[in-house]
Amino acid sequence: MLKLFIKSISILFLITFINSAYAGDAEKGKKVFNKCKACHGIDEGGKNKLGPNLWNIVGAPIAAVEGYKYSKALVAYAEEAGNWNEENLDAWLKKPKDLVRKTKMIFPGLKKEADRANLIAYLKANGTN
Numbered sequence: 230m231l232k233l234f235i236k237s238i239s240i241l242f243l244i245t246f247i248n249s250a251y252a253g254d255a256e257k258g259k260k261v262f263n264k265c266k267a268c269h270g271i272d273e274g275g276k277n278k279l280g281p282n283l284w285n286i287v288g289a290p291i292a293a294v295e296g297y298k299y300s301k302a303l304v305a306y307a308e309e310a311g312n313w314n315e316e317n318l319d320a321w322l323k324k325p326k327d328l329v330r331k332t333k334m335i336f337p338g339l340k341k342e343a344d345r346a347n348l349i350a351y352l353k354a355n356g357t358n
Contacts, residue, residue, distance in 0.1 A: 252346070252350065253343075253345075253346035253347040253348070253349050253350030253351070254346075254347050254350055255347070255350040255351045255353070255354040256351075257343075257347040257350075257351075258346075258347035258348045258349070258350045258351025258352070258354075259351050260347075261339070261344045261347050261348040261351070262348060262351055264336075264339075265280075265283070265336075265348075267279070268280040268336070269281065269282065269283050270282045270283070270284075271283045271284055271352070271355050272284060273285070273355075273356065277294065277296055277297045280297075280334065281294035281297040281299075282294060282297075283352060283355070284355055284356045285355070285356030286313055286352055286356070287313055287314070287315070287318065287349065287352050287353045287356075288312055288313065288314065289312060289313055290307065290311065290312050290313075291303065291306065291307035291310055291311065291312060291313055291317075292304045292306070292307040293307070299333075300329075300331060300332050300333040301331070302329050302330060302331035302332055303329050303332050303333075306328070306329045315349055318345075318349050318352070319345050319346075319349065322338060322339050322345045322348060322349070323338050323339060323340070323345060324337065324338035325338060
């Protein structure tokens with residue numbers, strides 16, 4: 230019984246360690262967000278720029294920031310995908326045109342997985358739905 234308990238604790242520790250290894254760092258994400266600032270703001274109540282304001286975007290409905298005109302392609306994607314979550318944000322940040330071919334977002338994407346994870350952590354730290 231004790232061996233089973235120790236194995237269970239060891240597995241739980243290992244799973245927690247692995248998950249934390251993939252968790253993003255919001256402070257590092259703030260630096261990555263510098264690549265986004267030309268087109269996006271992230272202030273609560275902030276105005277849209279060339280792109281929509283990203284305050285409280287994680288968990289929010291896709292293509293739904295008030296006052297921003299989205300491409301038809303992103304609106305269609307929103308109907309099937311629903312809300313922004315870590316998985317679809319990661320795909321979007323990796324290469325937007327691979328996720329939504331006719332998006333009007335011109336950003337080429339972030340190749341490094343760590344940059345995407347850190348940026349998502351930063352987005353989550355700036356409002357959560």
